[in-house]
Amino acid sequence: MGVKMQRIAVVTSGGDAPGMNACIRAVYRAGAHAGVEVYGIRRGYTGMIEGDIYKIERRDVGNIIHLGGTMLGTSRSDEFRTPEGRQKAADRLLENRIDGLILIGGDGSFKGGNYLSEETGIPVIAIPGTIDNDIPGTDFSIGFDTAVNIALESIDRIRDTAISHGRLFFVEVMGHTSSFIALEAGIAGGAAHLVLHDGHEEIEELCSHLETLFTRGKHHAIVVIAEGDQPGCSFGIAKKVSNRIQMESRVCVLGHTQRGGSPTSRDRVLAAKLGVCAVNALLNGQGGVMAGEVMREVVFRPISEVVGKQRETDPRMAVLSQILTGY
Ligand code: F6P
Numbered sequence: 001m002g003v004k005m006q007r008i009a010v011v012t013s014g015g016d017a018p019g020m021n022a023c024i025r026a027v028y029r030a031g032a033h034a035g036v037e038v039y040g041i042r043r044g045y046t047g048m049i050e051g052d053i054y055k056i057e058r059r060d061v062g063n064i065i066h067l068g069g070t071m072l073g074t075s076r077s078d079e080f081r082t083p084e085g086r087q088k089a090a091d092r093l094l095e096n097r098i099d100g101l102i103l104i105g106g107d108g109s110f111k112g113g114n115y116l117s118e119e120t121g122i123p124v125i126a127i128p129g130t131i132d133n134d135i136p137g138t139d140f141s142i143g144f145d146t147a148v149n150i151a152l153e154s155i156d157r158i159r160d161t162a163i164s165h166g167r168l169f170f171v172e173v174m175g176h177t178s179s180f181i182a183l184e185a186g187i188a189g190g191a192a193h194l195v196l197h198d199g200h201e202e203i204e205e206l207c208s209h210l211e212t213l214f215t216r217g218k219h220h221a222i223v224v225i226a227e228g229d230q231p232g233c234s235f236g237i238a239k240k241v242s243n244r245i246q247m248e249s250r251v252c253v254l255g256h257t258q259r260g261g262s263p264t265s266r267d268r269v270l271a272a273k274l275g276v277c278a279v280n281a282l283l284n285g286q287g288g289v290m291a292g293e294v295m296r297e298v299v300f301r302p303i304s305e306v307v308g309k310q311r312e313t314d315p316r317m318a319v320l321s322q323i324l325t326g327y
Pocket of ligand 1: 015106130131132174175176227259
C-alpha cells in the first residue's frame with residue numbers, strides 16, 4: 001500500500017435504489033472504525049464536478065437505514081461523460097484531499113468511475129446499486145430485491161381486481177433492457193404469461209397462449225411485461241392483444257414506484273456487507289474494482305471487466321416460468 005488513506009468519499013450515481021442509504025451508513029461506519037474521515041458527495045457526478053463535498057458526521061447516517069432513495073442525492077451527468085468533466089471532478093476531489101472513492105451505482109456510473117480511476121489514478125471501488133440487477137460479477141445488486149417485492153405486492157393487488165372483474169391485465173415492470181424484475185416478480189406473482197425485454201414482438205404467441213387459457217375456463221389473467229428500452233410499451237402490446245382476442249384489458253405501468261420505499265432486509269444486509277468490504281479494500285490499497293456478492297461471498301472484479309456487458313438472466317428461470325404459465 002502507498003500513502004495511508006486519511007479521507008475517503010462516497011457518491012451515489014444514476015438511478016437511486018433502495019438500500020443505498022444503508023450502504024452509505026456502512027461506508028461511514030467502516031471508515032470511522034478504521035479511523036478515516038468519510039466525505040459525502042452530493043448529487044452524484046454533477047455534485048462531484050461542482051465540488052459539493054462535505055464531511056459526514058456520525059449523526060448524519062443515523063435513522064437512514066430504513067429509508068429508500070439516497071441521502072446524498074443522485075444524478076445522471078452528461079458532463080461527466082467527457083474527459084474535461086471528469087478532470088473537473090478529479091480537481092475537486094484533490095482540492096478536498098480525497099484519497100479514494102466509493103461509488104454506488106449502476107453500469108452507466110461504473111463507466112464514468114472506471115474512466116476517472118484510469119485517467120487520474122484516484123482509487124475507485126464500485127458497489128452495484130441498481131434495481132435492474134444487470135451488473136455482471138454479483139448475484140444481486142442493491143435495490144433489486146426491494147423492487148421485486150414492490151412489483152410483487154402490486155401484482156397481488158391487481159389480482160384482486162382482475163379476479164373481481166374477470167379482466168385481462170398487463171403489468172409493466174422496470175429493468176431497462178434486462179428482465180430480472182419481470183422474471184422474478186412474474187414467477188412469484190403467478191403471472192399467466194411473461195413478456196421479456198426481447199419478446200415485445202411475440203404478440204401471436206401471447207394471444208394464442210391467452211386464448212388457450214380462456215378456452216380452458218380461466219376468466220382473468222395477468223401478463224407481466226419487461227419495459228425493455230421502451231417504457232410504456234405495454235399500452236401498444238395491450239391494444240394489439242385486445243383487438244386480436246376481442247377481450248377488454250387494462251394496463252398498469254408500475255414505473256418509479258418500484259424504486260422507492262423502505263429496503264428489504266436482503267438489500268440492507270447486502271448493502272452493509274458490500275459497503276464495509278469496499279472500504280476495507282480501499283484501505284488495503286485496492287482500486288479500479290467492483291465489490292460484488294457471489295454465492296454469499298464478497299468478491300472483487302476489475303470494473304473494466306463488468307462495465308458495458310449485458311448480464312443475461314438465467315435461462316433456467318425462463319424455462320421455469322414457461323412450465324408454470326403453461327397450465
Ligand atoms: O436503471 C434503473 C431504472 O429504474 C430502469 O429500470 C429504468 O428504465 C430507468 O432507471 C428509468 O430512469 P429515469 O429514472 O431516469 O427515468
